Amino acid sequence: MARSDGRNPDQLRPVSIQRGWLKQAEGSVLVEFGGTRVLCAATVQGEVPRWRRGSGLGWVTAEYSMLPRATNTRNDRESVRGKIGGRTHEISRLIGRSLRACVDYKALGENSIVLDCDVLQADGGTRTAAITGAYVALADAIAWMTERRMCPGKPLINSVAAVSVGVVKGEPLLDLCYTEDVAADTDMNVVMTGDGAFVEVQGTAEATPFDRATLDRLLDLAVAGCEELTLLQREALSA
Amino acid sequence: MARSDGRNPDQLRPVSIQRGWLKQAEGSVLVEFGGTRVLCAATVQGEVPRWRRGSGLGWVTAEYSMLPRATNTRNDRESVRGKIGGRTHEISRLIGRSLRACVDYKALGENSIVLDCDVLQADGGTRTAAITGAYVALADAIAWMTERRMCPGKPLINSVAAVSVGVVKGEPLLDLCYTEDVAADTDMNVVMTGDGAFVEVQGTAEATPFDRATLDRLLDLAVAGCEELTLLQREALSA
Amino acid sequence: MARSDGRNPDQLRPVSIQRGWLKQAEGSVLVEFGGTRVLCAATVQGEVPRWRRGSGLGWVTAEYSMLPRATNTRNDRESVRGKIGGRTHEISRLIGRSLRACVDYKALGENSIVLDCDVLQADGGTRTAAITGAYVALADAIAWMTERRMCPGKPLINSVAAVSVGVVKGEPLLDLCYTEDVAADTDMNVVMTGDGAFVEVQGTAEATPFDRATLDRLLDLAVAGCEELTLLQREALSA
Amino acid sequence: MARSDGRNPDQLRPVSIQRGWLKQAEGSVLVEFGGTRVLCAATVQGEVPRWRRGSGLGWVTAEYSMLPRATNTRNDRESVRGKIGGRTHEISRLIGRSLRACVDYKALGENSIVLDCDVLQADGGTRTAAITGAYVALADAIAWMTERRMCPGKPLINSVAAVSVGVVKGEPLLDLCYTEDVAADTDMNVVMTGDGAFVEVQGTAEATPFDRATLDRLLDLAVAGCEELTLLQREALSA
Amino acid sequence: MARSDGRNPDQLRPVSIQRGWLKQAEGSVLVEFGGTRVLCAATVQGEVPRWRRGSGLGWVTAEYSMLPRATNTRNDRESVRGKIGGRTHEISRLIGRSLRACVDYKALGENSIVLDCDVLQADGGTRTAAITGAYVALADAIAWMTERRMCPGKPLINSVAAVSVGVVKGEPLLDLCYTEDVAADTDMNVVMTGDGAFVEVQGTAEATPFDRATLDRLLDLAVAGCEELTLLQREALSA
């Protein structure tokens, strides 16, 4: 079966990682996975949330949001509705957990880094693009701190990248675009470290429950996709 | 390594499923996984959400909540804070998705079933206990509808059960209690159908990223745990 | 006129007071007035609200809530609606005032006790059942504090119990169940101390304004009902 | 014991009822009980709330609020805090119930009347002043409707007036001003119809529980006070 | 063209400024511009907002609101809706900025003055009446502080007054009443100091964009109107 954009089942969309897109943020990246475009901004704050004060440990958190017209039809703003939806909460928490997997809190000292991931245009895989881009913004923010000798140690102990996989019309596919995503029977987001361990595995049977063999095949695709994204992150950071 | 309550690594806590705990709900279950106690109430509504009207299809949704003193220290009510937290949203969505996996919307007709899962006492695994109990309440509610000839077909096409697994001090364990949960390096919730397929796999590296072999071992434990819970659900429903 | 459940006009419904229903709360009671079932949890906090700090005085407060399917048809959660309704506020305030009538703030020291009263099943008289049960949970929490020598004195100076009375089809009745409550012309909630003084008298003419003689007859019924509940509280506490 | 303003225990403060204070409302009253000053506006709406449509019956409701600087120190606006406090809810509900006691819904037809009671200056007894003034605004609004032949019958079947009573330093007093109110051991608000029946009796032991004899004495004072207010309402309406 | 109330194009409505309308506020004014009636209360607070603490400087702020039945048809309360509308925010900010133009923060010391402007009756020009009245309440509050030696200097360095102007059916008019306001092509609010300088100029083309000559003519009218209001403020303050 051919994919709508002609890709092979195990092929990522064109990925672009532009660093320094915002001149005022300590780290910032405009990341694109095909038509998905997310602006990731890292903010360094010289303090930690109240529950962590005096611990000597740092903190990393994230907020995800989507502009109202990032999608094909307009969505109301969550600020106008007066509350944040479940999906937004869930993805913000996922991004935060994922990035915390590559940080040594002690080496960070009592500093916080907030990752704002705003989807400017959505075409599937916004959360995985956000994690992949936010890691690069985080790395830049930590480099900025290191230059200013703000950290007692080397806080960046790993990298993280993320990709979606899914089963569409019976076929396991890597990095679903929006039309594939809505047609998927099973949808899985996988977050991995740069050295190949799992940080998050979130698989959902949207329509048909899936068996162990399918799960294994999806994990294979995701592992390969994350490896490729890890290389692209390294390239971007060494540019 | 011995577990705090003396269980084997692959052993569930004592499970209790009491049907008909509320006299007014169309289905209701007080489910206990050890010290975790969740009241699941199924409400039948003769209409569907606006976006689904006229489709001829039914809908199933869920709301999860915790009483303020379900836990060891008191938490503020979300109604008092004026907003629902991210965790609550996330679990409500998980329970809803899980239960929708065992329902044929067409056979349900334009009816909704709401599953309210209120945690009266929490000792780890509240979301998996909620799913396991809510399935039984759902089955009772559908039986209630069937008696009244409200459904055009047989809406219940499968069963679902859920269990948590995790790695504590290097050892994969089934059905974590609260003290194990906080000590876990990796935490995974698995939802399965009665015929052994996956509905949800949500694994998170709380502290240390995990490798593929660990993931496989955790899945093995979860599969066996869900099989056992499926039998307990059947027993409860045939009582 | 016969009552729907065959009771005499001056007869309470079967009352059950189960202590220690929650293993983690400092005091907890599952109280039942017929089909009304309220879970009362007392939480001890080693501090007082800001406006009371440094006064040397303690504080007692309460929060009342109803599970969505406690009633015959489902009600939306107040956490989902994003605000607490007037009725909930009003009852929470009533329970708090009632329990404060049996506490010596000075003897309590700068500690707070929060009484969470969650209605699991509603069949009329939920606020009076909540007060009656919460008193027992409060007594257990104070005993817990006394064992730990947390209080400078003996904070429990009285007991409180509460009951509803009303006029249904011209006849004054004690302890209305739901069907009686909706049919009542006048509805009154009375809170009394264990030594027979009034803490709250709240009478409302739902349909027909009432005269002084009716008011007197309702108070007679309530006084007798509270006396009986006081005995049941004592029994429960001495068990 | 002398009262701070020299009144006898059974004496009302000077009462003023100015009709037509707002030129655009269908009924409006500026009511004063001593230093307490409440603006009551009645709005006629040619429809009823959704739950009452098609019933042929009318509806009456009320909203109570206090300007931020009605009191001796400034209170934050509830609109700024983003939610309405329990006290405001409770009083709004009380005013609404009280006024509904003098209206025949059938004679009103499917029309609503909203009574807005805004406290411009507070010196105790704001809720009882509000009820007493709102009744006059309601009567004017119904007269306005009757002139326009909007009602199928004569909706005004009674009048209501309200007054507070309380025990201060052991002495039962009528119509407490603010300094008396804060010093009161027991505080009671009584709403009565023009023909001397009770609509609401809300007595609260602020500090010391009260006995039956005290309750009776307070009721005596309230009955006499409401009679006097009823006369003042009639005078105002015939002016 | 004759104005509906017979005024000349450059004529203000009858203006009334009653000081001391509230007995508890440090400054208070009931201001009337024709049928527009605004209650302005000034509250002195012996502290400043957190972001200004330790600066030695004072602060002045304002809150504007409208009673639900100030207008011809009833508006829902913003406290009931749970949020403040854009118009309310905008006018509150305008009033605050305007009054800050006549205060020397250093001379005020670390004290705040809050101006509450509540529209009791609206007939056009509520924001300009509010500013004009609030200035007088502010002056009284500062006099109150000066008597108590609360300020390190003389905080009142100027006066402010405000008026609306607009183009109705091609004719520039001063001080629009409500019916003129809704018919206006252009609407402008002008705030000026007592010595004739501009604090705010807010002109909006409601229907037809306006040219420079019209803008100049409107400014001429506004300048004259503010001068007249300044005199009325002085008279009121010297009474």
Place this chain on the structure above:
Amino acid sequence: MARSDGRNPDQLRPVSIQRGWLKQAEGSVLVEFGGTRVLCAATVQGEVPRWRRGSGLGWVTAEYSMLPRATNTRNDRESVRGKIGGRTHEISRLIGRSLRACVDYKALGENSIVLDCDVLQADGGTRTAAITGAYVALADAIAWMTERRMCPGKPLINSVAAVSVGVVKGEPLLDLCYTEDVAADTDMNVVMTGDGAFVEVQGTAEATPFDRATLDRLLDLAVAGCEELTLLQREALSA
């Protein structure tokens, strides 16, 4: 006095208008005024707000927002705070009013156009950049509708552009950047049509009230700035 970026007092910053920045919106523009970067998206909706239904007339509205890290230090999201601030409301309303000045509602038919203006990077003049960019997005959206024959007539009857002017250290300047804006004594935003008429004039004395001569000089600068922006809009639209 030299400006920080070397511009003349009457010189705009480099302006860039990129059309079609979003592939899914009916019109979209990334507009830059120096370091200020705003993404403007126009959404066409085939219906109007409820209050306008059946009128045969269209509607245009706007929402302004700023990403949390658009500024030099991070601001909390309004969606997280749960309410929209006064400044956001005020600017959204200004943008909406400004764009409505160039639309013929009758020719638009019963369609709405929503302009979302999201500030990605802020360096002064975000609201004027938003208006200038949103006009181009609006023109593209109307062209899109015209192609699809959705409009009964030619809705675009004019163009609008906006610029800020202000007095910094006594000198009137055009198009203030952020550092100039915070240093300004007077700040004015001017919105003009393509044919040179005023739509909005909003001048505020931040520190020192301003005289008529200064007002005239600021208007001169703004008129020239808006003319230049109008040309740039035409160029962008003809590209």
